[in-house]
Amino acid sequence: MPVLIFPGPASSADGRNYPLLKNPFRKIQRLTFSVQQVIAEQDYACAVWTNEGEDKTGIPYSNRGITLLEIREGKIHLSERLF
Numbered sequence: 198m199p200v201l202i203f204p205g206p207a208s209s210a211d212g213r214n215y216p217l218l219k220n221p222f223r224k225i226q227r228l229t230f231s232v233q234q235v236i237a238e239q240d241y242a243c244a245v246w247t248n249e250g251e252d253k254t255g256i257p258y259s260n261r262g263i264t265l266l267e268i269r270e271g272k273i274h275l276s277e278r279l280f
Contacts, residue, residue, distance in 0.1 A: 226253045242266045 228250035236243045243266070249259040260280055267275035 224252050225250055225258055227251055228258070240268045242268065 228248055230246055230248045232244050232246050234245040236245075244264045245261075246264065247259070247261040249257070251257050262278055262280040265275075265277045265279070266273055
């Protein structure tokens with residue numbers, strides 16, 4: 198599964214760009230996303246993910262959530278994140 202690292206270029210280890218991840222958490226200094234599972238059917242997909250990192254003062258941070266996607270004509274039409 199892809200691993201996304203923040204800060205850094207908004208792309209995954211497989212080279213795909215994820216422009217929504219350019220700066221999602223301004224107070225977080227380092228953040229690593231790991232995709233645990235992807236479920237897809239027809240024009241919909243759901244990614245289950247976790248992340249961990251630290252804020253600018255060194256306090257650890259972690260979170261988990263899902264991202265729901267609706268695809269139309271090969272492009273992301275809707276993206277919803279639930280934490």
